[in-house]
Amino acid sequence: MISEKEQPDENTTGSVRPVINDFSITVATVNGSGSQTSNLTLMRALFKMGIPVSGKNIFPSNIQGQPTWYTIRVSDKGHLARREETEVMVTMNPATFARDVAGLVPGGALLYDDSIKIPINRQDIHMYPMPVKQLVRDSAAPTSIRDYIANMVYVGVLANIIGIDMEHIHKALDFHFKGKAKPIELNWSMVKNAYDWAAANLKKSDAYLVKPSGQTDGYIMTDGNTAAAMGALYGGLQFAAWYPITPATSLAETLNEYIPVFRKDPQTGKNTCAVLQAEDELAAIGMVVGAGWSGLRAMTSTSGPGLSLMVEYMGLAYLAEVPVVLWDVQRIGPSTGLPTRTSQGDLTLAYHMGHGDVKHVILFPGSVTECFEMGWKAFDIAERLQTPVIVLSDLDFGMNQWMTKPFEYPDRPMDRGKILWEDDLQKMGDRWGRYHDVDGDGIPYRTLPGNRLPNAAYFARGTGHDDYGAYSEEPEVWEANLLRIKRKLESNLALLPEPVIKQEQGADISLISFGSTQDAVDEALYVLSNQGYKVNHLRMRSLPVSDNVKQFVRGHKRNYVVELNRDGQLHQILQLEIPDSNLRLISLSHQDGLPLTARWVVEQLLAKEEQQHD
């Protein structure tokens, strides 16, 4: 079994052996109080100290007044998945105080607002009361912002207790407030005062410390929605329509923020990308299908409830062969579900969006950097295949800050696919029909509105049509068209991102995963390896299932498919598409709204392995 975090040994004199750069901090606050700024400041400062760090915001679907937790993990080994244990707890919220205190590991450090008068019935932890009210009162902050400034108190105290470099805290504030002197100064002075107070009044007795580590050089820190938006802008996105929904909103908002910076036409200085906030998701996807049809690189971004509304137009786009890109930043469903909690539960719906025989191309970014990469790549695939491409991100990627490799410039020119403007059409002559398979690869040529040749136009439709776009109810015509569309996808799978495979000599079992569970899976593999288990790993990056994936599955006795949903949706797809290997595929699925932990993966895998030997 995975071992509990090692507890610091207390020696006879009461001092402890320090635990450096390997623990978790949880900050319990009330949402809407400005705590997100404080938490990001802490995480960014740790990052700038060179310590591998991750942050998970466990927040309510609410504007103000509900409990929220932020967990920060530092790990010199680079293990950045969520952990269940907390070594350092900062609590500002009386409503969750008892539960927060109870959750701290023995030997843990508790920093708390001293106005909370709830008795603490633990002798095995180190306590640091913070005179938050007093420090705020002593500050020069105007009354209107005192509640927000209050959360900077714990930034200063924590920095003192665990040793965060104050210079980096200042850098983090400077970044957060975009260099605006006044808010930076207000917040900084609060942090500084709290730090100084702690230095003068608190005596460090717990074991947890951070030290500069030099391990984050060559990394940036950002979130998946920002990465996706920037990837799209570097992919030549020309039109996006969207409707506000958690956790996808910031993706479209990032487009608006960066278009003026990166997408001015070098020739005219005008915008080469338009973003429209639609009246609902039905309209957002309708606009995007219209734009894709008229030759624009078009995209929408949404989450579960919006995805449900987009089913209808995605079916049309599939049949009418319109390239569009849809980012689904998943949250938990069914229905409204838990709007602020993460999930990988939209896979089945996304794969088959639309009634009738529909199967879409799905991309799975496995890191924030890959969100950028797939942000541009999705357009190349959509336009080449003339079909919708769905990119499945999730709340954990989309809304949390991650340290990640810098974005890389696209390594190839744009692939606009088979488009015929006037000259091209003239050359092709009579051989052209909108749905006529000239090249034998299932991919027809398309003309775009505005083409000045009289024979360029065609009538696109969601009804049955022949090679020239004319309405047809002929049985053979219908069937041939649908089979061609199927062939178009299946014979061009090489265009899709290949799986990432890690093999160990002699391993006959594997873990298969996708998306944001990567950190938990990596750590689980590390733990398993330390315990003497040999386990290979395959991370899916696209659907439909490629031959590489099929071969990998067939090459292992047991493949454990790890995912954050109830029914094991990827597991079901793999069973359907690799029917000869059903018994080789075992589901490890689970969803409670929180990012996956390595502990869960290890425990589940070992429990199932044990059953094999019973």
Place this chain on the structure above:
Amino acid sequence: MTDQTTQTSRAQVNLVGLTKNDYRGNPSSLCQGCGHNSISSQIISACYELNIVPEKVVKFSGIGCSSKSPYYFLNRSFGFNGLHGRMPSLATGALFGDITLKGIGVSGDGDTASIGMGQFKHIIRRNVPMVYIVENNGVYGLTKGQFSATADEGLELKKQGTNPYLPVDIAWEALVGHATFVARSFAGDPKQVRELLKAAISHNGIAMLDIISPCVTFNNQDNTVHSYSWGKEHEVALHDLSFVPRAEEIMVDYEDGQIKEVTMHDGSMVLLKKLERDYDPTNRTEAMRVLEESNRECCLITGLIYIDESQPTLFDHYDLPAEPLNRLTEERLRPPRETMDKLNAMMF
């Protein structure tokens, strides 16, 4: 006012060198005598007479009998037959591809006033520069005769019984929603349909035409607004109307004080001949009053009910290049490699 057609329309070839045939579509599969066919042929005439280059038009539709009709006109124009009630979003996105193109959307009363009411109101609110025609027959034809939201109260249909609800007035909805062009006509009045179409095509903004288009098969009882006989008898034209492109000499035979000139965005004008009413289609309050009054009196107000050429269109809110977006090449769409460091530095 009997013949305001111009020299060009009588000639075999119009100013852009095309014959009327060049504007035709495929043979209609709609019922014989369907009002929609008559509208299609007026679209053909209007585009021919306005010297529209068919390649500069994009056609859109939703689902229903009306929505099939774009296949029956302007074969040389691109078209997209979208989803039921969702034509406005499709058109909005598609027109971003090339904002120099003119959109012509054809919808029906079910497609617009029932399933598509939301998108209808929003395309109007955004003032997307296109023509939005509702071929309004008060009945679901393709599914063989159910009430639509514009069906008259008390209408009796085989299998459906009596309609207990008051109808949605599409022109009213458009006007309330700040449409910049609202007109109503009757499919059996081809000349008026044609002239209103010409004005609508020339309008730089959303041009909503509610055209009562009788269903010969499922809703043509004499007592309903959506029938030929009722329409012919109860139609009250607001004004005789003739559309005159600026490039041509104005031929209208008018008398002082009886002609209302409305200058279109492109400099052309619509001339409105007032009949018994002194009607000003630039007055929104007056437009509402006239519609409400005609509803009370059960008369069919036709003509140009409201026009406002001063409002910005959707595309005026975007600082887009003059060249169509869909012709921009990679150098203009992908930021240069040198920007990568700047981008990464903007992260943390």
